[in-house]
Amino acid sequence: MTRVTVWNEFRQERSDPVVGAIYPDGIHSAVADGLREAGFEVRTATLDEPEHGLSEEVLAATDVLTWWGHVAHDEVADDIVERVHRRVLDGMGLVVQHSGHFSKIFQRLMGTTCNLTWREAGERERLWVVDRAHPIAEGLGESFVIEQEEMYGEPFDIPAPDRLVLIGWFQGGEVFRSGCCYQRGRGRIFYFQPGHETHPIYFHSDVRRVIANAVRWAAEPMGAALAFGNRKVPPEAG
Amino acid sequence: MTRVTVWNEFRQERSDPVVGAIYPDGIHSAVADGLREAGFEVRTATLDEPEHGLSEEVLAATDVLTWWGHVAHDEVADDIVERVHRRVLDGMGLVVQHSGHFSKIFQRLMGTTCNLTWREAGERERLWVVDRAHPIAEGLGESFVIEQEEMYGEPFDIPAPDRLVLIGWFQGGEVFRSGCCYQRGRGRIFYFQPGHETHPIYFHSDVRRVIANAVRWAAEPMGAALAFGNRKVPPEAG
Amino acid sequence: MTRVTVWNEFRQERSDPVVGAIYPDGIHSAVADGLREAGFEVRTATLDEPEHGLSEEVLAATDVLTWWGHVAHDEVADDIVERVHRRVLDGMGLVVQHSGHFSKIFQRLMGTTCNLTWREAGERERLWVVDRAHPIAEGLGESFVIEQEEMYGEPFDIPAPDRLVLIGWFQGGEVFRSGCCYQRGRGRIFYFQPGHETHPIYFHSDVRRVIANAVRWAAEPMGAALAFGNRKVPPEAG
């Protein structure tokens, strides 16, 4: 069974009553509940645990990691970022959520700033499936709506995705590449835009469906480990 | 100097007074005027000319072909489509406009239906640049507006573009991959969505800019001709 | 269970004693045997059957079609090519083998000539996995060898693959993009270069493994059918 670790910064839920009212047990609990319903084996980890809850043992026992962070990206220790980075390249899947676009681990994997435009106005968003045949779109209609969401808009400073699955339409006039697939080393990465902390987005059925699909996709077999280095004998040595 | 042939079906301008009022000399004249202003050497060709105006001689003297068609795609003769197809693979650039998504030549090059959703309601469209570093985006702001346009929406049944430059936002709630780059053989192809015949879109300065940029991009050197077939002597024969 | 139809031209096995000695029951039998061993439900179809063995009923009951053709591409009826094309866009997987690069169906899907260079000299080929994390590479080592194969070399006139999984190295000095993945419509397509008729390539264990992996990959769920056309009511109509 696919083993998922749901990581969350877990700060605003405790400091901001608006967020705390929506997610009294933390965003990670809502994400984890959705994934458990979808049949995954789920644990959670948060910033203020030792090693941010991401020990070597935890990562070794994780097939897919989901990541939510916002106000404390800088507090994630560099050596933990390195550890997660190595695990992704070695085949662990990674689902980066919403404001996680600015996390150290996503920037590290993308090689770009991952900057974007944004606006907090509780706008209506409609997400369109532009790659219907991708496993992450399974079970979705042609589009789905989030009644209130923070606007995330282009430009979005990422490498062109290997596959672009979702494009977001915002009431205020913007569009956004909201569902982006990448392969890095043996690991699969999915960036998924919805998830602002002041709206109950992780209870939304289609958002949960996308996250579950993304976990399933990112957990697929990643091939044998790669052997690098000096290959002294030519394979075609006479 | 880059030599452009602007091709137009040129039917609705003569049969539909609304269209005729906007484009009394045909859509091709408006497109050609924009390209002449941008410094290109331009000729036009239309469906009802012999060989649709696309003789071997014309194509041989064409660096980039632009294509507008709508109600008479089926009347374009298959052998002319084959001729254009060969020329594109041999290095001629092609800029496919608006309803040209359903032209035989675009379907032939894409290998898919190129189908989409649409709505004629004169909606406001905002086109966002999502690949600011692409030459086709040169001189554009982060987005530009077309006050009234036919809605073209996802799903759009095309191969994933080699580069996606523009995404359209429509007032009614849709998004569309509005500026798509492809390489096929030695030829470069750009699909550009705006251009409904009942709105004066080919007089719009940013639309003209995109078309001129696309022509410039599609006309770039395409490398030496390729030699295929039986290579009897191995290059590494001892 | 995934239902595979193995299509073969089945001419040279009957006309050329060298080929007939290797594949007395036809190339399709060898390919089908390999796929049955891998656990698929397999039927075969050949050129000289009515409708080339590819009736609407057969295609409707086919999840993945494999295609081998060489000397009689022109004898494949255009309406059957159209039928296969529609089925692929509607979600049927397609595995194109070796000289099938010049089949009408592959050219139709690619939009290019699919031309290449070649040499019949029974050269040694080594196929390298360049995308180890792709499901089609599952179970392969870092490379595998075919003792004698027709050389297929670059240039290969195809659209840049969505994913390039294998590159072939040939004794005579050439390289070739030997394993190429494409998505077209809802259908997945894999081109796999090995398979010259004068060598017993379809009995090779790693060749069989790649074909089985490709069938498994191409058979994956392809999402809901797409609805195109006039969407009269804007989704965001107030």
Next chain:
Amino acid sequence: MTRVTVWNEFRQERSDPVVGAIYPDGIHSAVADGLREAGFEVRTATLDEPEHGLSEEVLAATDVLTWWGHVAHDEVADDIVERVHRRVLDGMGLVVQHSGHFSKIFQRLMGTTCNLTWREAGERERLWVVDRAHPIAEGLGESFVIEQEEMYGEPFDIPAPDRLVLIGWFQGGEVFRSGCCYQRGRGRIFYFQPGHETHPIYFHSDVRRVIANAVRWAAEPMGAALAFGNRKVPPEAG
């Protein structure tokens, strides 16, 4: 005129007589000479200069940076790597040469280990053009030979290139993705494999041609600077 800064580690030329005999004035001098012949305005910079020769002023006056490093990647200061990284994302082109695959700047931009296999045996390499229509291939034949080169082989742990222009064939049986294009932010990056220090590769006319083409390509206009951050007023605010 395009301004190029040729960066070189410049250590082995001074410590290893074999290397010093080939490049008495350093690899950077040979690379710079080739680029001057091609008409560029060239300066050089090396590791042991203050700030590695890459001050803010130098980078601000550089359109394209070329990078050769091998034994001292770790000595490149992290803050200089950050500075170069920012400049690339802001539009400066970068041509990474040979063992520069393991440089901090290339790893930073790619987000992967950039590891590979290698063998020092002075093998013959033949580089094949697989994307003849790309500007970096301009003027090349279908392949070109380097008589003696270090073998670099797959697997090569990089993101799938945006465009793959060259594939290397090695005498000992390997292949390698030898010419790879990337876009990151507003900057264009080209990785080019040839260039082992014990062979006179930077005097080779086709190697020089590729580097000059790559510089020309990487120097192309990169679009307007991107504006990120809070966009308080919706563009479609009524």
